[in-house]
Amino acid sequence: MSRGSGAGYDRHITIFSPEGRLFQVEYAFKAVKAAGITSIGVRGKDSVCVVTQKKVPDKLLDQSSVSHLFPVTKYLGLLATGITADSRSLVTQARNEAAEFRFQYGYEMPADILAKWIADKSQVYTQHAYMRPLGVVAMVLGIDEERGPLLYKCDPAGHFYGHKATSAGVKEQEAINFLEKKMKENPAFTYDETVQTAISALQSVLQEDFKATEIEVGVVRADNPIFRSLETEEIEEHLTAISERD
Amino acid sequence: MGDSQYSFSLTTFSPSGKLVQIEHALTAVGSGQTSLGLKASNGVVIATEKKLLSILVDEASVQKIQHLTPNIGTVYSGMGPDFRVLVRKSRKQAEQYLRLYKEPIPVTQLVRETATVMQEFTQSGGVRPFGVSLLVAGYDDKGPQLYQVDPSGSYFSWKASAMGKNVSNAKTFLEKRYTEDMELDDAIHTAILTLKEGFEGEISSKNIEIGKIGADKVFRVLTPAEIDDYLAEVE
Numbered sequence: 001m002s003r004g005s006g007a008g009y010d011r012h013i014t015i016f017s018p019e020g021r022l023f024q025v026e027y028a029f030k031a032v033k034a035a036g037i038t039s040i041g042v043r044g045k046d047s048v049c050v051v052t053q054k055k056v057p058d059k060l061l062d063q064s065s066v067s068h069l070f071p072v073t074k075y076l077g078l079l080a081t082g083i084t085a086d087s088r089s090l091v092t093q094a095r096n097e098a099a100e101f102r103f104q105y106g107y108e109m110p111a112d113i114l115a116k117w118i119a120d121k122s123q124v125y126t127q128h129a130y131m132r133p134l135g136v137v138a139m140v141l142g143i144d145e146e147r148g149p150l151l152y153k154c155d156p157a158g159h160f161y162g163h164k165a166t167s168a169g170v171k172e173q174e175a176i177n178f179l180e181k182k183m184k185e186n187p188a189f190t191y192d193e194t195v196q197t198a199i200s201a202l203q204s205v206l207q208e209d210f211k212a213t214e215i216e217v218g219v220v221r222a223d224n225p226i227f228r229s230l231e232t233e234e235i236e237e238h239l240t241a242i243s244e245r246d
Numbered sequence: 247m248g249d250s251q252y253s254f255s256l257t258t259f260s261p262s263g264k265l266v267q268i269e270h271a272l273t274a275v276g277s278g279q280t281s282l283g284l285k286a287s288n289g290v291v292i293a294t295e296k297k298l299l300s301i302l303v304d305e306a307s308v309q310k311i312q313h314l315t316p317n318i319g320t321v322y323s324g325m326g327p328d329f330r331v332l333v334r335k336s337r338k339q340a341e342q343y344l345r346l347y348k349e350p351i352p353v354t355q356l357v358r359e360t361a362t363v364m365q366e367f368t369q370s371g372g373v374r375p376f377g378v379s380l381l382v383a384g385y386d387d388k389g390p391q392l393y394q395v396d397p398s399g400s401y402f403s404w405k406a407s408a409m410g411k412n413v414s415n416a417k418t419f420l421e422k423r424y425t426e427d428m429e430l431d432d433a434i435h436t437a438i439l440t441l442k443e444g445f446e447g448e449i450s451s452k453n454i455e456i457g458k459i460g461a462d463k464v465f466r467v468l469t470p471a472e473i474d475d476y477l478a479e480v481e
Binding site for chain 1: 251266273298301302331334367375376
């Protein structure tokens with residue numbers, strides 16, 4: 001059918017193109033890559049670790065304010081890759097939602113329910129013309145009482161899945177290839193192995209060694225389910241362990 | 247709905263009288279993973295491919311076949327996120343019916359209400375049509391029923407149907423194999439064989455999903471172990 005897309009607005013708002021695609025959603029994915037960083041998440045036997053680059057573009061910036069790792073509740077973390085402003089908006093809403101959940105239902109919001117909420121919100125932006133999709137890929141991590149460590153990834157299209165390991169950002173595909181090889185035999189990583197797999201995956205796809213101050217690492221563990229960001233010294237230890245291993 | 251700044255419909259007629267946004271939505275459905283359904287004499291089966299993007303995805307976290315009520319289940323081809331929205335709305339409608347009439351909603355009524363929602367999104371301001379076709383399988387006082395609902399909001403009752411990438415091969419296969427007096431287990435075997443027809447790669451309990459409902463009026467998604475048993479019988 002050669003009639004074309006009618007008014008030609010299929011690239012400006014989220015209506016279908018003749019091939020049945022949503023261009024605005026696809027452009028949102030490109031915006032995630034344009035942010036210029038790569039993030040990795042790995043789920044071990046009893047812990048989850050997420051790692052992302054920490055690029056401070058200006059020496060005058062306060063380094064501590066440049067972060068993509070956000071606690072949503074004490075026990076849930078969110079790693080946002082993409083447009084910073086969109087990430088902050090999403091995190092603020094997620095924090096509100098998680099707090100209301102705890103108040104309404106009397107127990108902590110599980111990671112997968114939060115991921116579903118984020119994904120359902122993202123779906124609304126793909127169907128209603130008045131709001132554009134967010135240029136953010138969110139990785140949600142937490143320890144679930146019954147199911148153990150959980151790692152979920154939500155994207156601008158409204159998809160969300162649980163992952164054994166995953167990646168987002170510029171080098172997403174290279175990282176996923178690397179992680180697929182590592183996770184092929186369904187290994188049950190310990191906490192240290194989980195963190196080191198995540199960090200070495202980032203090192204491998206970026207093909208450079210980085211300093212402890214150039215990455216952010218967030219973890220949750222079954223024996224300490226509080227989400228926390230690792231200190232520089234702890235990151236140093238892991239980096240040293242990785243280089244000694246090789 | 248009807249978003250305030252967008253008080254005009256995005257789906258409008260072309261000069262030849264077509265609603266092109268709906269046609270594009272159907273194209274989106276046609277590029278989705280294949281799913282199908284069969285109505286047997288004593289039940290209904292629905293099935294779908296479950297191909298995930300990477301082995302890193304935890305397939306236990308994904309379930310494409312969903313309950314709408316204890317005796318009605320559904321599956322889709324097309325855009326997963328849109329499907330979730332429809333499932334949520336349909337479940338609410340079913341509950342509202344139950345609360346009002348103290349009776350479980352008949353399959354035809356639920357299908358009609360879901361289809362109405364889909365039609366509204368082709369006419370309301372500021373929204374696009376849903377990029378999914380649904381297969382709704384249920385068993386109520388009128389017996390086993392299978393309905394297909396399209397992005398336009400139109401729905402039909404089917405003895406057997408398929409949607410998604412492999413729709414034409416699947417429908418041809420079903421037309422040959424379908425018989426009116428099939429029993430549920432035969433229908434499940436036929437469903438598996440139909441999926442196998444266009445399947446890329448090795449079919450297994452990890453990359454398909456099957457849901458069934460019988461005279462017990464309980465819709466159930468089969469466990470991977472049960473799928474393995476049926477796959478073995480089909481070999």
